Amino acid sequence: MEIHLPHIVMDCADPERLAAFWSDLVGVPIKTRWRQYVILEPTEDGAPALAFQRVGEAKTGKNRAHVDLTVADLGAATRHALTLGALVIDESTEDGVTARVMADPEGNECCLVRLTS
Structure with a gap:
């Protein structure tokens, strides 16, 4: 059985804004936009990429991850x-x-x- 970890996804209200923040923070460009997602390039070969997904509900409480x-x-x-x-x-x-x-x-x-x- 093969299992891969291509993305770590963060729910957010504004994926463009959050992807721009994280892109500048970690120094990698935005790779693609697809539907409600904005996805960054990985920070290094083989690493998962950060992805930002538009959701309707606001964040409440501490992140579990x-x-x-x-x-x-x-x-x-x-x-x-x-x-x-x-x-x-x-x-x-x-x-x-x-x-x-x-x-x-x-x-x-x-x-x-x-x-x-």
């Missing part, structure tokens, strides 16, 4: 995300790993992760 982005410079990555419209929600450091929890313009959580050891 989120995206982690590893960064070399947490401060620079945070400033970049903030200029694109993200918000800082929280931060924790444990076992040599710092994770800064951010929210995209529609409130979807992600973590900027810096390995400190």
